[in-house]
Amino acid sequence: MTTSRRQFFGRAAAVSAGVALTSPLAEAIAAPANDTGLVDVAFRVNGERRRLSLDPCVTLLDALRERLQLTGTKKGCDRGQCGACTVHVDDRRVLSCLTLAVTVQGKDVTTIEGISDGDELHPVQRAFIEHDGFQCGFCTSGQIMSAVEVVEEREVRTDDQIREAMSGNICRCGAYPNILAAIKQARES
Amino acid sequence: MRAFDYATASTVDDALKLARPGSAFLAGGTTLVDLMKLDVLTPDRVIDVNSLPLKGIRLHAGGLRIGALERMSDVAAHPVVRAVHPMISKALLLSASGQLRNMASIGGNLMQRTRCDYFRDVTSACNKRRPGSGCPALTGVNRGHAILGTSDSCVATHASDVAVAFVALGAQVVLRGKDGGRTVALEDFYLLPGSTPDRENVLGPGELIAEVVVPVLPWARHSTYLKIRDRQSYEFALTSVAAAVDVKRGVVQDVRLAAGGVGTKPWRLRAVEEALKGGVAVERTFADAAESAVDGARPLAHNAFKTSLLKRSIVRALLDAAGVR
Ligand SMILES: Cc1cc2nc3c(=O)[nH]c(=O)nc-3n(C[C@H](O)[C@H](O)[C@H](O)COP(=O)(O)OP(=O)(O)OC[C@H]3O[C@@H](n4cnc5c(N)ncnc54)[C@H](O)[C@@H]3O)c2cc1C
Ligand code: SF4
Numbered sequence: 419m420t421t422s423r424r425q426f427f428g429r430a431a432a433v434s435a436g437v438a439l440t441s442p443l444a445e446a447i448a449a450p451a452n453d454t455g456l457v458d459v460a461f462r463v464n465g466e467r468r469r470l471s472l473d474p475c476v477t478l479l480d481a482l483r484e485r486l487q488l489t490g491t492k493k494g495c496d497r498g499q500c501g502a503c504t505v506h507v508d509d510r511r512v513l514s515c516l517t518l519a520v521t522v523q524g525k526d527v528t529t530i531e532g533i534s535d536g537d538e539l540h541p542v543q544r545a546f547i548e549h550d551g552f553q554c555g556f557c558t559s560g561q562i563m564s565a566v567e568v569v570e571e572r573e574v575r576t577d578d579q580i581r582e583a584m585s586g587n588i589c590r591c592g593a594y595p596n597i598l599a600a601i602k603q604a605r606e607s
Numbered sequence: 608m609r610a611f612d613y614a615t616a617s618t619v620d621d622a623l624k625l626a627r628p629g630s631a632f633l634a635g636g637t638t639l640v641d642l643m644k645l646d647v648l649t650p651d652r653v654i655d656v657n658s659l660p661l662k663g664i665r666l667h668a669g670g671l672r673i674g675a676l677e678r679m680s681d682v683a684a685h686p687v688v689r690a691v692h693p694m695i696s697k698a699l700l701l702s703a704s705g706q707l708r709n710m711a712s713i714g715g716n717l718m719q720r721t722r723c724d725y726f727r728d729v730t731s732a733c734n735k736r737r738p739g740s741g742c743p744a745l746t747g748v749n750r751g752h753a754i755l756g757t758s759d760s761c762v763a764t765h766a767s768d769v770a771v772a773f774v775a776l777g778a779q780v781v782l783r784g785k786d787g788g789r790t791v792a793l794e795d796f797y798l799l800p801g802s803t804p805d806r807e808n809v810l811g812p813g814e815l816i817a818e819v820v821v822p823v824l825p826w827a828r829h830s831t832y833l834k835i836r837d838r839q840s841y842e843f844a845l846t847s848v849a850a851a852v853d854v855k856r857g858v859v860q861d862v863r864l865a866a867g868g869v870g871t872k873p874w875r876l877r878a879v880e881e882a883l884k885g886g887v888a889v890e891r892t893f894a895d896a897a898e899s900a901v902d903g904a905r906p907l908a909h910n911a912f913k914t915s916l917l918k919r920s921i922v923r924a925l926l927d928a929a930g931v932r
């Protein structure tokens with residue numbers, strides 16, 4: 419196995435990858451595999467620096483929920499189909515169930531726990547409460563994380579455009595009319 | 608998910624050196640990670656290519672060049688793409704969801720598997736996933752399957768929307784391998800299933816898609832991408848049509864047409880294009896020409912509706928692109 423300074427390995431099986439790293443550049447890309455076959459990953463979550471040793475097959479969703487106890491992000495389908503697991507990576511909404519946690523090395527992750535300003539709720543959160551944008555609440559953190567991006571999109575104006583922009587977030591309770599109303603209000607504030 | 612080595616590379620050469628039989632490149636991960644979770648794909652090494660310099664959207668003499676690692680949402684929103692080939696932007700915006708478009712790359716989009724639900728289910732037979740095991744779709748549920756380019760081995764469609772726009776516009780893909788680079792027309796990049804549906808394209812082991820080059824046709828600004836599906840949004844196409852048409856003094860001078868959702872690969876409609884050239888740009892001409900779209904079609908038990916749906920979609924797309932009403 420060839421190893422250059424620009425590469426590193428992690429081995430998901432309990433076998434040491436035995437990689438020697440020679441350059442600080444490599445460490446800047448990501449931490450090396452250690453003896454247990456795990457990969458050290460350093461990233462920021464809601465502004466805080468976190469470091470985890472992870473099996474490469476762990477998704478960002480599982481790392482957030484199981485390792486960092488940030489259970490606000492929900493697991494709906496775990497297949498990229500429902501949007502319940504939506505978080506922001508470097509300020510873009512993405513699906514944490516299809517993101518391998520090792521790939522967020524050095525990045526900024528924002529979850530539902532990180533969008534309020536102390537006790538001051540994010541305008542999108544306030545609007546969801548005011549408009550009853552939920553019933554059971556399971557899809558809500560994903561809806562809000564999506565909506566936080568959508569309210570900033572200048573080309574999303576009409577009701578139909580908002581529905582289209584939000585179509586990756588499924589709500590099995592069918593709270594769509596109230597979610598739409600909440601987003602319209604949040605756009606204006 | 609099966610155990611795998613995770614590796615990153617920051618140069619194309621390094622990424623290619625890391626590639627070996629059984630390895631997989633990781634871009635946005637939106638289909639690779641999904642298929643790995645299902646045990647449909649079981650690479651023993653995953654090579655993260657996101658740090659490779661395969662980015663950028665540029666207008667060159669040779670055409671519009673789009674780096675393979677550009678994200679679907681960025682390409683869709685790019686002012687040059689919108690100005691030169693609005694059809695590409697439209698096809699992308701009608702694909703997947705906002706979150707998936709933020710994650711997914713153009714290279715990964717073109718490389719998504721030609722597949723069906725049986726392929727995703729490891730407990731069922733599938734000639735593509737397990738060569739020689741049979742194709743349950745031939746006699747099973749096949750409403751979403753292809754009517755063009757099928758074989759007795761496989762009838763799955765290629766699900767990419769933007770690939771349909773690219774094929775209509777005659778785009779090429781630039782490939783990089785250990786022995787250098789080569790350029791292939793996207794239409795020829797994809798293979799028909801024949802008796803080897805497990806081979807979907809001409810990409811060799813350890814080859815990468817570096818960029819897509821789309822010829823600039825000044826008149827192709829008059830274009831559209833029409834996508835017909837079971838629900839309004841966030842769904843794959845039953846049928847889609849990419850159309851660009853050049854009409855002068857009411858006569859069709861030139862036209863580019865391709866269809867999605869109906870073929871085992873993105874389907875360029877050359878016979879329809881030929882039938883249209885020189886014709887008067889009215890609905891009757893479009894409808895007559897659209898007849899040849901389904902020559903050689905092989906409908907299955909549940910998808911015969913696609914033959915008429917395709918013809919009507921072609922007419923509607925042409926009316927829209929030509930601005931005729
Ligand atoms: C719920 C859902 C709905 C969807 N709906 C649509 C839709 O309506 N229309 C549509 O077009 N698509 C749709 N998709 C598919 C989506 O567009 C693709 O999953 C995505 O484009 C793949 O890109 P990626 O970067 O995430 O690829 P990855 O998952 O990272 O990779 C996919 C494959 O491509 C290979 N690969 C990646 N980059 C390269 C490269 N540069 N060179 C060579 N090989 C490479 C990988 O090894 C892998 O085999 C949908 C997906 C989901 C999950
Ligand atoms: S249509 Fe193709 S992908 Fe689907 S089951 Fe048959 S062989 Fe497999």
Ligand code: FES
Nearest residue numbers: 494495496501515
């Ligand atoms: S849990 Fe990620 S999309 Fe459903």
Ligand code: FES
Nearest residue numbers: 553555589590591
């Ligand atoms: S509030 Fe119950 S799923 Fe949306």
